[in-house]
Amino acid sequence: MIKGIAASAGVAVSKVFKLSHPVLEIEQRSANADEEITKLHNAVTEAQKDIELIKQNAVGRLADEELAIFDAHLMVTQDPEFIGQVEAKINDESVNAEFAVKEISDMFIGMFESMDDPYFRERAADIKDVTYRIQCHVMGVQTADLSSISEEVVIVAEDLTPSDTAQLDRRYVRGFATEIGGRTSHSAIMARSLEIPAVVGAGALLDKCEHGEAMILDAIDGTIIFSPDADQKKEYSAKADKFAAHKESLKVLKDAESVTKDGRVVELAGNIGTPNDVESVLTNGGEAVGLYRTEFLYMDNSELPSEEVQYEAYKKVLEAMAPGRVVVRTLDIGGDKELPYLPLPEEMNPFLGYRAIRLCLDQPEIFRPQIRALLRASVFGKLSIMFPMIATVQEFRDAKAIVEDEKKNLSKEGIAFSDDIELGMMVEIPAAAILADQFAKEADFFSIGTNDLIQYSMAADRMNEQVSYLYQPYSPSILRLVKMTIDGAHKEGKWCGMCGEMAGDERAIPLLLGLGLDEFSMSASSILEARRIIRDLSYAEMQELTDKALNCSTTEEVLELLDNVNV
Ligand code: PEP
Numbered sequence: 001m002i003k004g005i006a007a008s009a010g011v012a013v014s015k016v017f018k019l020s021h022p023v024l025e026i027e028q029r030s031a032n033a034d035e036e037i038t039k040l041h042n043a044v045t046e047a048q049k050d051i052e053l054i055k056q057n058a059v060g061r062l063a064d065e066e067l068a069i070f071d072a073h074l075m076v077t078q079d080p081e082f083i084g085q086v087e088a089k090i091n092d093e094s095v096n097a098e099f100a101v102k103e104i105s106d107m108f109i110g111m112f113e114s115m116d117d118p119y120f121r122e123r124a125a126d127i128k129d130v131t132y133r134i135q136c137h138v139m140g141v142q143t144a145d146l147s148s149i150s151e152e153v154v155i156v157a158e159d160l161t162p163s164d165t166a167q168l169d170r171r172y173v174r175g176f177a178t179e180i181g182g183r184t185s186h187s188a189i190m191a192r193s194l195e196i197p198a199v200v201g202a203g204a205l206l207d208k209c210e211h212g213e214a215m216i217l218d219a220i221d222g223t224i225i226f227s228p229d230a231d232q233k234k235e236y237s238a239k240a241d242k243f244a245a246h247k248e249s250l251k252v253l254k255d256a257e258s259v260t261k262d263g264r265v266v267e268l269a270g271n272i273g274t275p276n277d278v279e280s281v282l283t284n285g286g287e288a289v290g291l292y293r294t295e296f297l298y299m300d301n302s303e304l305p306s307e308e309v310q311y312e313a314y315k316k317v318l319e320a321m322a323p324g325r326v327v328v329r330t331l332d333i334g335g336d337k338e339l340p341y342l343p344l345p346e347e348m349n350p351f352l353g354y355r356a357i358r359l360c361l362d363q364p365e366i367f368r369p370q371i372r373a374l375l376r377a378s379v380f381g382k383l384s385i386m387f388p389m390i391a392t393v394q395e396f397r398d399a400k401a402i403v404e405d406e407k408k409n410l411s412k413e414g415i416a417f418s419d420d421i422e423l424g425m426m427v428e429i430p431a432a433a434i435l436a437d438q439f440a441k442e443a444d445f446f447s448i449g450t451n452d453l454i455q456y457s458m459a460a461d462r463m464n465e466q467v468s469y470l471y472q473p474y475s476p477s478i479l480r481l482v483k484m485t486i487d488g489a490h491k492e493g494k495w496c497g498m499c500g501e502m503a504g505d506e507r508a509i510p511l512l513l514g515l516g517l518d519e520f521s522m523s524a525s526s527i528l529e530a531r532r533i534i535r536d537l538s539y540a541e542m543q544e545l546t547d548k549a550l551n552c553s554t555t556e557e558v559l560e561l562l563d564n565v566n567v
């Protein structure tokens with residue numbers, strides 16, 4: 001039994017399809033520059049044809065956003081910076097084309113891999129994928145053909161490149177297992193989007209299995225078993241059937257009300273990173289968008305996105321979700337999220353530094369276009385604007401003043417905006433939770449960002465493995481902060497939501513319900529399960545449970561209480 005990271009839930013009892021890409025032996029040779037340049041150009045053309053073909057085959061199977069990866073790949077093949085440097089190397093040094101491609105791509109890959117931001121590290125995967133393809137064509141090497149699979153298999157690979165993943169045919173591919181990668185790697189994201197079970201980062205696999213060998217992939221627990229015995233096959237087939245039946249059974253809840261047995265109605269919303277994500281919020285029965293992380297719009301660009309580009313994105317989301325609410329969070333950059341075109345000062349503690357609303361208030365020339373774009377888009381749906389990382393009432397007032405100022409400017413210019421826009425804030429800094437009753441006099445709503453609230457309350461970096469034991473959502477300290485926030489909002493007649501990961505955590509939902517949370521915002525794929533749980537619970541009983549939990553002294557005691565909740 002091998003353990004990995006469960007990246008996309010599901011269970012498969014099937015057989016191994018070993019996918020290994022031949023390792024290219026690339027050595028430097030002196031060669032005729034003109035001939036090598038011709039070889040390079042032919043190989044680039046062939047690679048472009050491959051990418052176009054894979055993209056065409058993937059249309060309809062992948063969301064637009066995933067298809068965009070192939071445009072990114074085509075862009076690499078057309079990038080004058082990249083291709084120009086390869087040509088220059090061949091011309092200046094009279095070396096073989098595959099070697100020049102390797103040298104230049106290694107330099108770009110190294111640059112992207114050294115960036116802290118996972119988004120940019122993933123760009124390194126794109127360059128690797130494309131250059132491998134070009135090198136294979138230069139050298140006349142055949143690569144594995146995933147589109148030829150015509151029977152049910154689980155793919156076992158070191159890692160899947162984005163183009164591998166796009167070629168997977170859901171009729172036959174029951175799942176995949178990779179040696180490397182994490183939950184945010186390309187292949188993991190694609191697997192969730194295609195709803196193919198996947199276990200990633202499982203360590204050595206290819207040495208431990210044979211092509212065609214029977215295998216079990218349990219992407220609920222992250223378990224891989226090669227050559228299972230009859231009992232294991234039976235056990236996991238039953239688990240697979242149960243999982244499929246459960247998923248199917250949840251579909252009836254798509255349009256059901258999010259209401260407890262005793263009549264408390266809450267709102268179930270989805271978190272999105274791009275306008276295209278709205279679609280899966282809707283198909284999974286989301287009633288609203290509770291968090292639109294706009295920083296992706298900034299991270300996906302090579303410069304600050306213009307007011308116009310932002311307006312189009314916000315309009316698209318608001319229209320798609322209308323009449324449901326869309327909570328758009330203003331730029332939350334800094335900390336772990338960097339923009340390559342916006343240099344930030346080196347800091348000892350970037351998580352405690354110059355970021356999010358702090359940066360936006362300091363650089364209004366960045367903040368104001370976003371506010372204007374939001375106000376202009378507000379006529380297309382129900383907009384709520386949310387400011388991240390608010391620590392003081394003054395910060396909220398300053399941010400609000402900029403919104404009011406831009407409203408005045410738009411009015412002067414005769415540009416329309418909605419007169420019904422809520423202005424709210426993330427509660428993710430303990431200072432804001434503690435003073436929630438005061439904040440609630442000025443903010444229209446709160447959304448609790450537990451991802452950060454926990455790290456700041458426990459003084460434990462959310463990315464640091466060594467202190468991950470302190471990352472305790474069920475700790476009585478965190479529950480008390482959540483309670484203070486919700487009570488503070490309710491005292492002023494305002495609503496309180498949560499958009500941190502805790503909101504979609506099946507074990508936490510009973511507690512959050514009991515604490516009086518009004519809105520739960522989570523990844524789209526968790527919404528139906530959350531609705532099922534809420535509909536099975538009694539609000540009154542959860543209030544009693546929560547009272548006990550708030551008086552526990554340890555996380556373990558809270559977990560013991562939760563063990564008795566039947567969901
Ligand atoms: C949070 O901090 O809980 C949150 C939702 O924001 P992010 O994960 O983007 O920091």
Ligand code: MG
Pocket residue numbers: 428449451452
């Ligand atoms: Mg946060």
